[in-house]
Amino acid sequence: MKTLSIAILFASAHMALIAGTANRATAADAVQIDADDIGGVVAGPKGPEAGVWVIAETRDLPTKYSKIVVTDDQGRYVLPDLPAANYEIWVRGYGLVDSPRAKSPPGKIVDLTAITAPDARAAAQYYPADYWYAMLQVPAESEFPGTGPQGNGISPAIKSQSQWIDRMKTSGCQPCHQLGDKATRELEPQLGTFSSSVEAWNRRLKSGQAGAYMSMIIASFGKDRALGMYADWTDRIAKGEIPSAVPPRPQGVERNIVITNWDFGEPDKYIHDSISTDKRHPTVNANGPIYGSSEVSSDRVEILDPVHNTASSLIVPVRDADTPFASTQTSPEPSPYFGASPIWTGKSNVHNIMLDETGRVWLTSTIRPSPNPAFCKQGSDLPSAKLFPLEKSDRQLSMYDPKTGKFTLIDLCFGTHHLQFAENGTLWFSTPGGDVAGWFDVKQFDKTHDAEKAQGWTALVLDTDGNGKRDENYVQPDGKVDPTKDKRIRAGFYSVIENPVDHSIWGSYVGFPGGLVRLDLGSNPPLTTIAEYYEPPFGNPKAPIQGYTPRGIDVDRNGVIWTNLSGSSHLASFDRRKCKGPLNGPAATGQQCPEGWTLYPLPGPQFRDVKESGSAGSTYYVWVDQFDTFGLGANVPIAMGNGSDALYALLPNTGKFVTLRVPYPMSFFVKAIDGRIDDPNAGWKGKGLWTSSGTRAPWHIEAGLGEKPKVTKFQLRPNPLAH
Numbered sequence: 065m066k067t068l069s070i071a072i073l074f075a076s077a078h079m080a081l082i083a084g085t086a087n088r089a090t091a092a093d094a095v096q097i098d099a100d101d102i103g104g105v106v107a108g109p110k111g112p113e114a115g116v117w118v119i120a121e122t123r124d125l126p127t128k129y130s131k132i133v134v135t136d137d138q139g140r141y142v143l144p145d146l147p148a149a150n151y152e153i154w155v156r157g158y159g160l161v162d163s164p165r166a167k168s169p170p171g172k173i174v175d176l177t178a179i180t181a182p183d184a185r186a187a188a189q190y191y192p193a194d195y196w197y198a199m200l201q202v203p204a205e206s207e208f209p210g211t212g213p214q215g216n217g218i219s220p221a222i223k224s225q226s227q228w229i230d231r232m233k234t235s236g237c238q239p240c241h242q243l244g245d246k247a248t249r250e251l252e253p254q255l256g257t258f259s260s261s262v263e264a265w266n267r268r269l270k271s272g273q274a275g276a277y278m279s280m281i282i283a284s285f286g287k288d289r290a291l292g293m294y295a296d297w298t299d300r301i302a303k304g305e306i307p308s309a310v311p312p313r314p315q316g317v318e319r320n321i322v323i324t325n326w327d328f329g330e331p332d333k334y335i336h337d338s339i340s341t342d343k344r345h346p347t348v349n350a351n352g353p354i355y356g357s358s359e360v361s362s363d364r365v366e367i368l369d370p371v372h373n374t375a376s377s378l379i380v381p382v383r384d385a386d387t388p389f390a391s392t393q394t395s396p397e398p399s400p401y402f403g404a405s406p407i408w409t410g411k412s413n414v415h416n417i418m419l420d421e422t423g424r425v426w427l428t429s430t431i432r433p434s435p436n437p438a439f440c441k442q443g444s445d446l447p448s449a450k451l452f453p454l455e456k457s458d459r460q461l462s463m464y465d466p467k468t469g470k471f472t473l474i475d476l477c478f479g480t481h482h483l484q485f486a487e488n489g490t491l492w493f494s495t496p497g498g499d500v501a502g503w504f505d506v507k508q509f510d511k512t513h514d515a516e517k518a519q520g521w522t523a524l525v526l527d528t529d530g531n532g533k534r535d536e537n538y539v540q541p542d543g544k545v546d547p548t549k550d551k552r553i554r555a556g557f558y559s560v561i562e563n564p565v566d567h568s569i570w571g572s573y574v575g576f577p578g579g580l581v582r583l584d585l586g587s588n589p590p591l592t593t594i595a596e597y598y599e600p601p602f603g604n605p606k607a608p609i610q611g612y613t614p615r616g617i618d619v620d621r622n623g624v625i626w627t628n629l630s631g632s633s634h635l636a637s638f639d640r641r642k643c644k645g646p647l648n649g650p651a652a653t654g655q656q657c658p659e660g661w662t663l664y665p666l667p668g669p670q671f672r673d674v675k676e677s678g679s680a681g682s683t684y685y686v687w688v689d690q691f692d693t694f695g696l697g698a699n700v701p702i703a704m705g706n707g708s709d710a711l712y713a714l715l716p717n718t719g720k721f722v723t724l725r726v727p728y729p730m731s732f733f734v735k736a737i738d739g740r741i742d743d744p745n746a747g748w749k750g751k752g753l754w755t756s757s758g759t760r761a762p763w764h765i766e767a768g769l770g771e772k773p774k775v776t777k778f779q780l781r782p783n784p785l786a787h
Contacts, residue, residue, distance in 0.1 A: 633666045734755050
C-alpha cells in the first residue's frame with residue numbers, strides 16, 4: 065500500500081501560524097509519511113510535547129476504528145497504515161486536556177497544538193482509574209482481625225488488612241469492571257436523591273442483574289464499614305480532592321507502541337475475552353478473524369475481521385431446550401442505565417475460547433442443565449467416575465469449525481471455565497470452586513466422536529505420606545494431615561496451563577492467600593496422578609516480599625510458571641527447580657518453597673497509608689509471550705493492569721516493566737491476551753498482541769452509554785516514526 069513518500073519542509077511563517085514556534089519547523093523536517101499515514105508535530109506553549117498520545121478516529125469504516133501513537137522527544141508523531149477514511153485527530157497526555165480535534169484523510173501532515181491543563185483537577189480527569197482508587201482510606205492494620213457489627217464493623221472472617229485489600233480487588237470488587245474510573249468515583253445522578261452517600265452506595269450496589277452479587281460482596285467486608293469507606297471516597301472526590309500521585313508519560317520503548325481499536329459487539333452486552341490464534345502455533349489464523357466470548361450477556365460469539373474492518377457474530381447453540389439463563393433475570397433494584405429490564409440473556413455462557421492448530425474454535429460453553437448424565441456418576445464404568453464421581457457440571461464444551469460453519473456440542477462431567485491445549489493436543493480445563501481438574505482428548509474424539517471415552521478428570525491429592533505414589537485411602541479436605549496417608553485438597557483451578565518442559569499440569573487456586581497446584585499425571589491418570597501445592601510467600605518470614613492471591617497462570621518455554629498476584633498486585637514467577645526442601649510429605653502443604661518465588665510489584669500508587677508491597681491496581685490475568693509475537697523478546701510475561709488502562713510487560717533480564725497504556729477510551733479492562741504472527745517476514749508490521757476490553761459495563765467506558773466493547777491490537781515499531 066506504500067506508494068507515496070512525502071518529506072515535508074515547513075516555512076517558518078507557516079509554522080508560526082500553526083504552532084507559534086520555530087522549533088516545530090525543525091522537528092517537522094524529519095517527519096516522513098506515506099499515502100496511508102498521518103504525521104506531524106505536537107507543540108504546546110513551551111515547545112514540542114514529548115511522550116503524549118496522538119489519536120485518530122473514524123466512523124467511516126464498517127465499524128468504529130481508532131489508532132493511537134506516542135510522540136518522540138521532539139514532539140513528532142506518525143500514525144501508520146490508516147485505512148482510507150476521514151479522521152478526527154487530537155492530542156491527549158498527562159498534564160494536558162484534550163486538544164481540539166483536527167480533521168484529515170491519510171497522506172497529510174497535521175500539526176497539533178497541545179493544551180496545558182488549567183489546573184491539577186482538570187489534568188487528573190485523564191489519570192488511570194487506579195490513581196483514583198488509591199485514594200481510598202483502608203482500615204488500619206491495627207483494626208484486624210475484625211470484631212463484627214458490635215465492634216469495629218469489620219467482619220471477623222477478615223483476619224488482616226491484606227485480606228481486606230484482596231477483597232477490594234479481583235477476589236471481590238473488581239473482577240467485572242474498573243473502580244476509580246469516572247463512572248464509579250462519582251455517584252450517578254439518576255440513582256435518585258439520598259440522605260447520605262452511604263445510603264446512595266447501598267442503593268447503587270443493588271442495581272441491575274449483578275445487584276445481588278455486589279450486595280453479597282459488600283456484606284462480606286462488614287456492610288456498614290465498607291459502605292462508609294466507599295462513601296467517604298466519593299464524598300472527598302466530590303469536594304475536589306484528587307490523586308496525590310501523577311502518572312508518568314510514556315518513556316523509551318513505550319513511545320514505539322502503536323495501538324489500534326475496533327468496536328465489536330453491542331453496547332448493552334460485554335466481551336469476556338477474545339482469541340486470535342493457537343497459543344502453541346502463533347502463525348495459525350494469520351490475518352484471520354478475532355473471536356470474542358459474551359459469557360452471560362448473550363449467546364453470541366462476536367467476530368472482528370481486522371483486514372476489512374467489519375464486525376459480525378455467531379449464535380452459540382445449547383443442546384437442551386430447558387437450559388437455564390446464565391444470569392438471573394431479575395434485579396434487586398433497577399439499573400440507573402437500563403431500568404428493570406434484563407439485558408443479560410445468554411444461556412450458552414461462553415467464558416473462554418481457544419483455537420487449535422487447524423483454526424477450529426473451542427469454547428467453554430453451557431449446553432444443558434447442570435445435573436450430569438449417568439456415565440459421570442457413581443456406578444459408571446468410566447475410570448475417572450469410578451475414582452471420583454461427579455453429580456453436576458455447570459458449563460461444558462463446544463467447537464466451531466469455520467470451514468463448515470457448524471458447531472459440535474460436547475458433554476462433559478466436570479465444570480469448565482478456562483481451557484488450554486497441551487503440546488499433545490489434549491485440552492485441559494479449570495473449574496473454580498470445584499474438586500477436580502479435567503481433560504479432553506481431542507485426537508481421540510476426532511477419531512471416534514465418543515465424548516464419554518475422550519474425557520477424564522482427577523481429584524487433587526497431595527502425597528503427604530511421601531511414598532511417591534497416590535494411595536487409595538486419602539484424608540479428605542477438612543481432615544488433618546496424617547503422615548501415613550495422602551490428603552485431598554479442594555483447590556479447583558481458576559486457570560490452567562501445561563509446562564512444556566516436563567508436561568506437568570499447573571493451575572491457580574484463587575483463595576487467600578491462594579496457591580499454585582502442580583499435577584504429575586503419572587503413567588495412568590487419574591489413578592497415578594499426584595498433586596503438589598505451593599502458596600505464595602505470605603506471612604512467611606523467610607520471604608523478602610509478601611504477596612497473595614494468584615489468579616491467572618502461564619509458563620515460559622523454560623518451564624518457569626508466571627502468575628499475577630491479584631490481591632497484592634504483583635507479577636510473580638515460580639521456579640520449582642529452586643526449591644530446597646521436600647516437595648512431598650506431611651510438611652509440603654503450601655509454604656515449603658518460598659525460595660521458588662520471585663515477586664515484582666506492579667507499577668502504580670499504593671492505597672493511602674498502606675505499607676505492604678504492591679499497588680492499588682487490579683490485575684486479572686497473565687500471559688507469556690513465548691514466541692516473541694510482540695517484539696520485546698521471547699518469554700516475556702505480561703500482566704493485565706485492569707485498574708490502570710494498561711498491560712505491564714516485564715523484561716525478565718532487568719526486572720523492569722514496560723507499560724502498554726491505552727489512553728483512549730478510558731476504562732480499558734482486559735481479561736486475556738494472545739499474540740499472533742501474520743507474516744514472519746514483515747517485521748513489526750507482521751505481528752502483534754491482541755486483546756479485548758472485558759468490562760461487564762461497557763457503559764462505563766469513557767463516552768458512556770452507547771459505547772461498544774473493543775478489540776485492541778498492540779504493535780511495537782523500532783522507533784516512534786517508523787511507518
